[in-house]
Amino acid sequence: xxxxxxxxxxxxxxxxxxxxxxxxxxxxxxxxxxxxxxxxxxxxxxxxxxxxxxxxxxxxxxxxxxxxxxxxxxxxxxxxxxxxxxxxxxxxxxxxxxxxxxxxxxxxxxxxxxxxxxxxxxxxxxxxxxxxxxxxxxxxxxxxxxxxxxxxxxxxxxxxxxxxxxxxxxxxxxxxxxxxxxxxxxxxxxxxxxxxxxxxxxxxxxxxxxxxxxxxxxxxxxxxxxxxxxxxxxxxxxxxxxxxxxxxxxxxxxxxxxxxxxxxxxxxxxxxxxxxxxxxxxxxxxxxxxxxxxxxxxxxxxxxxxxxxxxxxxxxxxxxxxxxxxxxxxxx
Amino acid sequence: xxxxxxxxxxxxxxxxxxxxxxxxxxxxxxxxxxxxxxxxxxxxxxxxxxxxxxxxxxxxxxxxxxxxxxxxxxxxxxxxxxxxxxxxxxxxxxxxxxxxxxxxxxxxxxxxxxxxxxxxxxxxxxxxxxxxxxxxxxxxxxxxxxxxxxxxxxxxxxxxxxxxxxxxxxxxxxxxxxxxxxxxxxxxxxxxxxxxxxxxxxxxxxxxxxxxxxxxxxxxxxxxxxxxxxxxxxxxxxxxxxxxxxxxxxxxxxxxxxxxxxxxxxxxxxxxxxxxxxxxxxxxxxxxxxxxxxxxxxxxxxxxxxxxxxxx
Numbered sequence: 001x002x003x004x005x006x007x008x009x010x011x012x013x014x015x016x017x018x019x020x021x022x023x024x025x026x027x028x029x030x031x032x033x034x035x036x037x038x039x040x041x042x043x044x045x046x047x048x049x050x051x052x053x054x055x056x057x058x059x060x061x062x063x064x065x066x067x068x069x070x071x072x073x074x075x076x077x078x079x080x081x082x083x084x085x086x087x088x089x090x091x092x093x094x095x096x097x098x099x100x101x102x103x104x105x106x107x108x109x110x111x112x113x114x115x116x117x118x119x120x121x122x123x124x125x126x127x128x129x130x131x132x133x134x135x136x137x138x139x140x141x142x143x144x145x146x147x148x149x150x151x152x153x154x155x156x157x158x159x160x161x162x163x164x165x166x167x168x169x170x171x172x173x174x175x176x177x178x179x180x181x182x183x184x185x186x187x188x189x190x191x192x193x194x195x196x197x198x199x200x201x202x203x204x205x206x207x208x209x210x211x212x213x214x215x216x217x218x219x220x221x222x223x224x225x226x227x228x229x230x231x232x233x234x235x236x237x238x239x240x241x242x243x244x245x246x247x248x249x250x251x252x253x254x255x256x257x258x259x260x261x262x263x264x265x266x267x268x269x270x271x272x273x274x275x276x277x278x279x280x281x282x283x284x285x286x287x288x289x290x291x292x293x294x295x296x297x298x299x300x301x302x303x304x305x306x307x308x309x310x311x312x313x314x315x316x317x318x319x320x321x322x323x324x325x326x327x328x329x330x331x332x
Numbered sequence: 333x334x335x336x337x338x339x340x341x342x343x344x345x346x347x348x349x350x351x352x353x354x355x356x357x358x359x360x361x362x363x364x365x366x367x368x369x370x371x372x373x374x375x376x377x378x379x380x381x382x383x384x385x386x387x388x389x390x391x392x393x394x395x396x397x398x399x400x401x402x403x404x405x406x407x408x409x410x411x412x413x414x415x416x417x418x419x420x421x422x423x424x425x426x427x428x429x430x431x432x433x434x435x436x437x438x439x440x441x442x443x444x445x446x447x448x449x450x451x452x453x454x455x456x457x458x459x460x461x462x463x464x465x466x467x468x469x470x471x472x473x474x475x476x477x478x479x480x481x482x483x484x485x486x487x488x489x490x491x492x493x494x495x496x497x498x499x500x501x502x503x504x505x506x507x508x509x510x511x512x513x514x515x516x517x518x519x520x521x522x523x524x525x526x527x528x529x530x531x532x533x534x535x536x537x538x539x540x541x542x543x544x545x546x547x548x549x550x551x552x553x554x555x556x557x558x559x560x561x562x563x564x565x566x567x568x569x570x571x572x573x574x575x576x577x578x579x580x581x582x583x584x585x586x587x588x589x590x591x592x593x594x595x596x597x598x599x600x601x602x603x604x605x606x607x608x609x610x611x612x613x614x615x616x617x618x619x620x621x622x623x624x625x626x627x628x629x630x631x632x633x634x635x636x637x638x639x640x641x642x643x644x
Binding site for chain 1: 335347373384408417420421422423478
């Protein structure tokens with residue numbers, strides 16, 4: 001690990017002081033405190049509501065979970081997309097590699113530093129949100145809720161680290177920063193918006209549901225009762241299953257599912273689920289928290305959590321291998 | 333001459349189909365300034381990158397300061413510093429912060445860092461710009477910072493890849509004097525890669541010429557010059573008050589003169605044996621005056637071109 005600590009220290013100072021980090025942090029903080037305040041108001045008016053409502057409840061604007069679903073990728077990618085290629089184009093990479101350090105120290109140091117910066121962002125945002133809610137409500141979360149908050153914080157940090165890993169991977173495979181920026185934007189668009197549309201289209205293609213008024217209506221049921229017929233509901237269910245399976249390609253969707261379960265949001269999917277991007281503007285309707293046990297929630301969503309962790313590991317491992325094999329050539 | 337400090341054996345590097353280095357055998361001795369010459373794309377940079385462990389050779393081996401460049405590449409980087417071509421720094425950090433980072437990477441204790449950095453910045457003439465951001469530096473200042481960066485680890489060997497490219501004459505001179513000074517005062521072995529022949533001639537004691545990844549020749553400039561001269565026996569350089577085709581034809585006609593070539597108002601006469609007397613008589617008879625007449629010394633440019641011709 002010779003040198004990794006030095007690289008990490010320098011990169012962390014760079015990250016924390018960088019404009020992009022400060023701007024993103026500021027935005028997240030403003031929107032989160034607003035949703036925390038709204039959440040606290042809701043809890044005050046609904047006796048049965050859980051303290052955790054501050055993270056997913058928001059009448060106006062984004063809730064914290066929705067924020068992370070949509071802007072999490074941007075935050076993670078923003079800290080990673082030029083990690084390697086910027087140093088390659090500026091020529092500082094070759095100076096760095098002329099120092100008596102192992103090459104992996106560079107990429108390890110960068111990854112650790114950016115992950116730390118992201119974790120700081122998540123932890124302090126969640127901490128500030130809880131603080132605001134506590135001062136509005138006059139009471140804090142119970143022990144069970146605290147443990148859920150901790151697990152949710154960890155999940156969010158890992159989720160952001162996944163996007164960071166992907167960003168670093170882009171910066172390793174591309175030479176030009178402009179290329180990796182484009183890849184970053186394309187990835188974000190794909191996983192946040194395009195996949196929802198594709199999933200909906202594919203699902204309706206695979207499971208066509210005839211309009212009730214259509215002359216070639218497959219279902220035998222007549223008139224208005226068609227919506228209640230078991231065949232129709234079965235079709236709808238199948239269609240939903242297919243749509244969900246396709247959307248699970250997106251780490252954002254997986255994060256949303258896992259996060260919702262941990263926080264105990266009933267009715268799956270939360271604000272993101274069916275509506276996709278269109279649903280975001282509306283914010284997430286408040287739901288009475290089901291309470292739910294953390295262990296039970298984890299038992300249900302462990303595949304989602306595992307998928308996010310594995311994704312992060314794969315992205316990092318791929319950038320690690322590519323970086324170690326990176327040929328420092330004449331002409332950069 | 334002292335001990336060899338860099339030795340490569342059959343060092344080969346392929347980039348796909350392209351052979352950047354082709355069984356390169358090279359020796360550099362301790363305490364010398366070695367000039368590594370070759371046109372762009374001859375393999376100079378690849379050699380340096382390979383020696384510093386930034387790229388892995390396809391085959392062959394090399395040692396730097398006794399350490400194997402593949403197995404002990406980190407140790408190589410402990411005793412050898414390099415200023416890569418197009419070296420860059422962190423633009424949003426100051427000169428001092430940049431060097432501090434390099435110090436940390438070299439495990440220099442915190443207490444020593446401040447002093448080391450100050451000394452080095454003074455040595456390269458950046459003492460007063462220590463707290464200026466590198467983005468405001470001129471090219472020459474960046475190169476000087478680059479030299480300071482190389483010296484942080486107190487290296488035994490320093491590699492410089494085209495250190496004066498893109499600098500103004502004043503900058504070139506400063507860098508050159510710095511390199512010569514380091515060599516003299518600290519006994520630093522300097523490995524200078526360049527395609528600027530004049531620079532190499534002014535700086536280096538020994539030169540190696542590389543072509544298509546192969547070392548063509550390595551020797552002192554004096555020896556190389558003599559070796560070329562030896563083939564032509566005698567060459568005399570003349571400057572005349574007037575020069576025309578008739579005169580050249582007459583000189584060519586003298587028994588023992590091999591050839592005459594013209595450079596502006598000067599002519600070089602290649603002779604099998606010393607025919608200076610006959611030549612000067614012919615010129616006087618023709619009505620011209622000899623302004624200058626001296627045995628020809630080979631410039632590095634000629635040596636270089638000669639060896640390139642040979643290689644083909």
